[in-house]
Amino acid sequence: MERTPPHPEVDQFSLQQVLEALVDPVRRSIVAQLHARRADMACGAFDLSVSKSTATHHFKVLREAGLIRQHYVGTSRMNTLRDREMEEAFPGLLTAVVRAETPPAPAGA
Amino acid sequence: MERTPPHPEVDQFSLQQVLEALVDPVRRSIVAQLHARRADMACGAFDLSVSKSTATHHFKVLREAGLIRQHYVGTSRMNTLRDREMEEAFPGLLTAVVRAETPPAPAGA
Numbered sequence: 157m158e159r160t161p162p163h164p165e166v167d168q169f170s171l172q173q174v175l176e177a178l179v180d181p182v183r184r185s186i187v188a189q190l191h192a193r194r195a196d197m198a199c200g201a202f203d204l205s206v207s208k209s210t211a212t213h214h215f216k217v218l219r220e221a222g223l224i225r226q227h228y229v230g231t232s233r234m235n236t237l238r239d240r241e242m243e244e245a246f247p248g249l250l251t252a253v254v255r256a257e258t259p260p261a262p263a264g265a
Numbered sequence: 266m267e268r269t270p271p272h273p274e275v276d277q278f279s280l281q282q283v284l285e286a287l288v289d290p291v292r293r294s295i296v297a298q299l300h301a302r303r304a305d306m307a308c309g310a311f312d313l314s315v316s317k318s319t320a321t322h323h324f325k326v327l328r329e330a331g332l333i334r335q336h337y338v339g340t341s342r343m344n345t346l347r348d349r350e351m352e353e354a355f356p357g358l359l360t361a362v363v364r365a366e367t368p369p370a371p372a373g374a
Contacts, residue, residue: 252357
């Protein structure tokens with residue numbers, strides 16, 4: 157009884173689609189939060205400044221670009237960063253965007 | 266008698282503006298051609314599928330984002346990739362985009 161939405165395979169990833177996903181600051185924030193947490197996160201666990209329906213749209217754009225994988229656990233939609241697959245398709249790209257998105261830790265922290 | 270248009274300094278670079286510049290395929294092509302040539306190029310020297318006035322707009326967006334530097338030599342507007350400054354601001358980003366944009370050379374080439 158899986159309800160897994162469609163996901164592109166690595167060889168279907170498009171640089172254009174990935175950049176269109178990453179050009180939006182809310183979507184970059186989702187990716188950065190997933191990267192920082194280093195674990196799956198439910199849609200409701202993100203710190204986002206947009207409505208739930210807008211967030212749902214952003215998750216869909218990220219999923220269709222191949223940046224995240226979504227699956228259900230009970231009634232929660234869980235999100236996984238597809239960082240290794242993205243690295244395979246576009247080496248260094250996701251790492252560079254996350255690094256640029258995330259301010260460096262203060263010295264001594 | 267310089268006619269150099271304004272350019273942002275490195276500490277004025279904005280990730281949002283850089284990604285908005287790089288999300289356009291014509292602008293990525295300009296950046297990739299500059300990177301491949303490893304030399305300054307006049308606006309007219311690029312292989313682009315758009316009109317001259319559209320190209321001028323794209324060069325302006327790239328300049329304002331900090332991706333290229335423009336200066337005049339006689340009546341030619343020359344373009345320089347600001348790859349080192351971009352690397353300083355957003356490490357790995359431009360390299361990753363250029364690499365993703367440029368198809369790998371055929372084996373044995």
